[in-house]
Structure formats: structure tokens, C-alpha cells
Amino acid sequence: MSLPPEKASELKQLIHQQLSKMDVHGRIREILAETIREELAPDQQHLSTEDLIKALRRRGIIDDVMKELNFVTDSVEQELPSSPKQPICFDRQSTLKKTNIDPTRRYLYLQVLGGKAFLEHLQEPEPLPGQVCSTFTLCLHYRNQRFRSKPVACACEPDFHDGFLLEVHRESLGDGTRMADSTTMLSISDPIHMVLIKTDIFGETTLVASYFLEWRSVLGSENGVTSLTVELMGVGTESKVSVGILNIKLEMYPPLNQTLSQEVVNTQLALERQKTAEKERLFLVYAKQWWREYLQIRPSHNSRLVKIFAQDENGINRPVCSYVKPLRAGRLLDTPRQAARFVNVLGYERAPVIGGGGKQEQWCTLLAFLCRNKGDCEDHANLLCSLLLGYGLEAFVCVGTKAKGVPHAWVMTCGTDGTITFWESLTGHRYIHKPTNPDEPPVAEQPKPLYPYRTIGCVFNHQMFLGNCQPSDAVETCVFDLNDESKWKPMSEEAIKSVCAPGATTSLPPFPPLCASTIDASVTSNEIEMQLRLLVSEHRKDLGLTTVWEDQLSYLLSPALASYEFERTTSISAGNEEFQDAIRRAVPDGHTFKGFPIHFVYRNARRAFATCLRSPFCEEIICCRGDQVRLAVRVRVFTYPESACAVWIMFACKYRSVL
DSSP states (O other): OOOHHHHHHHHHHHHHHHHHTTHHHHHHHHHHHHHHHHOOOTTTOOOHHHHOOOOOOOTHHHHHHHHHHHOOOOOOOOOOOOOOOOOEEEEEEEEGGGSOOTTTTTEEEEEEEEEEOGGGTOOOOOOOOOOOEEEEEEEEETTEEEEEEEEEEEEESOOOOEEEEEEEEOOOOTTTTOOOOOHHHHOOOOOEEEEEEOOTTTTTEEEEEEEEEEGGGGGSSGGEEEEEEEEEEEOOOGGTTTTEEEEEEEEEESSSSSOOHHHHHHHHHHHHHHHHHHHHHHHHHHHHHHHHHHHHGGGGGGGSSSSSSEETTOEEEGGGGGGGOOOOOSOOSSSHHHHHHHHHSSOOOOOSSSSSSSOOOOOOHHHHHHHEEEEHHHHHHHHHHHHHHHOOOOEEEEEOGGGGGOEEEEEEEETTOEEEEEETHHHHHHHHEOOOEEEEETTSSOOOOOOOEEEEEEOOOOOOOOOOSSSBBBBOOOOTTTTOOOTEEEOOHHHHHHHTTSSSSSSSSSOOOOOOOOOOOOHHHHHHHHHHHHHHHHHHHTOOOOBBBBBHHHHHHHHHHHHHHHHHSSSOOHHHHHHHHHHHSSOOOTEEEEEEEEEEESSHHHHHHHHTTTTTTHHHHHHHHHHEEEEEEEEEEEEEEGGGEEEEEEEEEEEEEOO
């Protein structure tokens, strides 16, 4: 780090004053004379610099000087830029005083000081150094700031030691740069959402716990510092079972000039809970009345999938409209179709259920879904709908069934020209809906639906909820004129806003922003490709076959993989002609070329290879026998936000045809 000339001269002057104060020059002269007298041989005429430094170090002069020269790095009164800093995650050696933070802003420093009573891991042995083991990761979200702890080994007492600096600020106009006082912060009801994720040795993630931390108790604590013991409960069917305890310390920075009485804080929290409970009670009364009116239209409506409430991962019933909100992806995603592709590459996993009895009901909060990188169809549909709303489209989540009556959720957009488009969030496919008219004569040609949906019970977004009250709930005959109350029974938008609008209730989980990918696409592509080459060579060796790789042929497969991903994102095919021409030039006359592309949303090479071998086409290439057999494999990883990725793999071979 270079200093300006005036600062450098000032620093030299300070050091010179300190050395003069300690009389270092006089002590050096004494040691120099003593060293010349005692150690200089008669035939030597001079003493080297190295000899002098050794003598100074031996007599402790250098140590004394360094002790006296206290370079103050702990001061937070140093000149700092006025621009707000990015949220900072500390390691265990860090302290607030050593962090370059803006002293004009108000911060909450949250430390996680270990865990205990994670009884599920009571019998797990201590991992050996370098041994791969399952890990816990703690993810936090507070007012558009996201944090992630360092992974720690799963144990009965996991060794969490992390600190997170959360900026507390007002979002109202003109108040964003002013230091928030105790009274102002007491009115900020946003909780800190904490999600605990377990990652096993194969990289598979599991949602362990989801907890909303009420942090405002620190405002009534002495010196603005308090310690908490947080009991984490399980998720889904285990939401009443404790999974472990975290020790947490909260500290306000800068320290509060005036703390509130604990009674004032408790009264504010009680009033908020009371207000929220009353709003939720009134909405429940209204929802029951709406449902009775809906059933009076037609008794068969009782069997339709009209879903007004859904349970989150903590087993709490929430209005479905609260799971959707316009979400802007910043510069991470450019188009609605790219957003659909991003949601598609997030993993699909049905909520786990103990024993039989059908599907377990669980709609995840957005942070829990993003942190574990996978979820059920409802989680995908809610996220896609939120992103499409962020792009200014009129989007709705549809709840209905697929073939064989399997419950399903997908997304629908309504164009300004009346075009209805279905978006399948699990595949990224789009379908234009053209309703068939059941009243037309049988000879009339009807459009054949390409989509997999059979029935539809309701549609909703963050502002509207409409129940399907047409004579038939079949999607193919459904008319999506949402303004026609004879076809769609609406809920009161005011009623929905009272419990689902941002800030309407303190029980509403705030939506986190998306995070950029931390995966290096080139490095990851190379790693997977090298692992696959090794697996193929070992597999062929077991079959008694030699393996010869052709790097040039592998490289020529790249354009095809890029073209496949481009087509998935845009529905436009491009670049295929150049790829085919290059392959024709690379394969000599009398030789045969075979290629097999396949797509994954995970980065486990061994798992991908096992899946590839189950395809007879791919196995034919990997186990190819013949004359002058040359093998090729190419991997291309395409990264998306939240470290989601699309992994394209292409195996190929060329060999001389022998009749």
C-alpha cells in the first residue's frame, strides 16, 4: 500500500521522535563500540551490517523498539469513506474494532458461539484430519443482507464460531443515511431468518432447521450487549422436535447512547404480536366465509384443489399469496426465459415423509429453498412466479393436477393480447393455452393440448386469489378470463393485502435477494471432465479394453453443448450446422462417429457416470470395440445464481468401420 508523500514524511517524523525518546541511537553506538572491541579480529578493517544487526538482536534492542512502536490499528476513529460498506463475515479471531466499518451507520454484530444437544449426531466419531465428513452450514438473511457461515463438521456439539455484521437501516425516503437510534430500531420488526443446512459426504443437502430470531431484546440490554440460547426445531413432520441449541451473542455498534427499558421492548413486541394475531384471525374468518360461498355455487367444488393456506417448513399455516412477491434479480438474470431456466436447474425433491400415506405437505420459505438448492414443485412455481412478476409480467401460480390426478403447481402468464402461457417450473418448458369448446360438434377439429396439466382449481399471486368456478375444472376447456366472476371467484384484494403485503404482519418472512454464483465454470468443467476420463478408462480396463483419448475431438464437442444450453434458455436452436461440419471434417472416410449428450443439475461425476451407463446408447460409446477407436468426452458447466448449475456432458467415439 503506497502512502502520499506528506503522510510518509509525517510517519518518518513520528518514528524518529519515538527512537529519540528511547535513546536508541545512543544504545546502538554503545553496542557498536562493544562489538568492535570484543568480536572484530585484528586483521579485519570493517564490521558488516549483518554482524551489527545480529548483535542488536542478541541484546534485545530490536525487540524493545518493536514493543514501543505500537502501530494503532484498533482505532475506529480513522478517516473512512462515506459510502456504506458491504456486509462483512468475521472469523473467530476478528473483533469489531479491527474492521473497516462506517462509524456513521448502525450495526448489529451477531456471533454464533457454538452449538450443543444435536443429539442425532451423538454417536458420530470425531472426523480424522483430511477426512471428508458431513457438515453443518448456517445461512442468515436480514433486510436484504445474506450471510453464510463456514461449514463445520456435524457433531453433538458443532464447533460454530462465526460473526456476522448486520447493518440496521431505515428504508424510508431521506432517512437511509441517518444513524438509527433505539426508538427507531424498535420499530424495525424484520426478524433475522436463520436456516441450518446439512451437507453429506456426497454433496447432498438437507434442511435441518429454519428459525426467525427476534433481535430487538438487545435494545433493552445493558451496554447494548446480550447473549441468547436459541433452540432450533426440526422441519415438516418434525417441527415440534428439538434438533439442537445455538449460543448467540448480540451487540449493537456503535454502542447505544441510551438503552430502552426491557419493559418498553417487551410491550412493543407484545403489541405487534397482538396486532398480527388479530389480522390473521380476521383473514381466517373471511376465508371461511369465501369458501362457504364457493361451495354454494356447486357442491362438486369441494373436490377441487382450491388452496387458500399452505404449511411452511415450520408447520405454520400461511396464506398462499404470502409465498409470492415481485422479485428482481438485479444483473444476475437478464430475461424471463433465463429466469425460468434458473428455476429449472434448482433440484427437485418432494418433501420427505415418514412411512406411507401419500405426499407430505410442505411449502418452503424462499431462503430455505435457495439455501438447500432444491425443493418441491410448489417451491419452484412460487419462485418462478415471483421472478416473472419482477420482470413486469402478469403472472400467477396455478394449483391443479397432472395425469393420474397427481397434485401439481405451475405458472401462468396473461399477455396484454389475451394470450395465456403456461410455464413448467421443473423443466423450463412453455406452452400456449388454446381452450377447446365443449359445445362444438364432435366433427369440429379441436386443438390438442401439449401441456401435461389435467385440472386446475385456483390461481394466485401476491395480490389476487381466484377459485375456478367453471362447470368443468379440466384445463383444456378452461377459459382464463380472470375478470369474469362467473368463471373465477375472486377473494377481496384488501383482505389479501391485510396479511400478505410487505410489512403487513410481523409473522411474514421477508424475501431475500438472489446471490451470485460462487462456482468457477471453467475450473469445475475441467475437474468433472478429468474425473469422467478416469472413470471411463477404469471401466474399459475392467472389460479388457484399452482407451485412447483424442483431445481435438473432445474440443469440437464444445459448440454442441453451448448450443443445447442456449436452446434450453431461449427455445431457439443455433450453431448446429457448424458443429456438424466440424465433425465431418474430423472423422476420416470409412470411420463412424457416435455422440451422446446428457444433462444434469448436479456436479457429482461418479453419480453422473453411473446414470450415463444406464443408457444403452451411452454404454455403446463408452464400451466401444473396433479398429482405431478414439474416445472423447466434453463437460460444460453453465452457472446460475445461488450456485445452481446446468452440467452438460457429451461422450463420443470414432472408429473404423469393418464390414
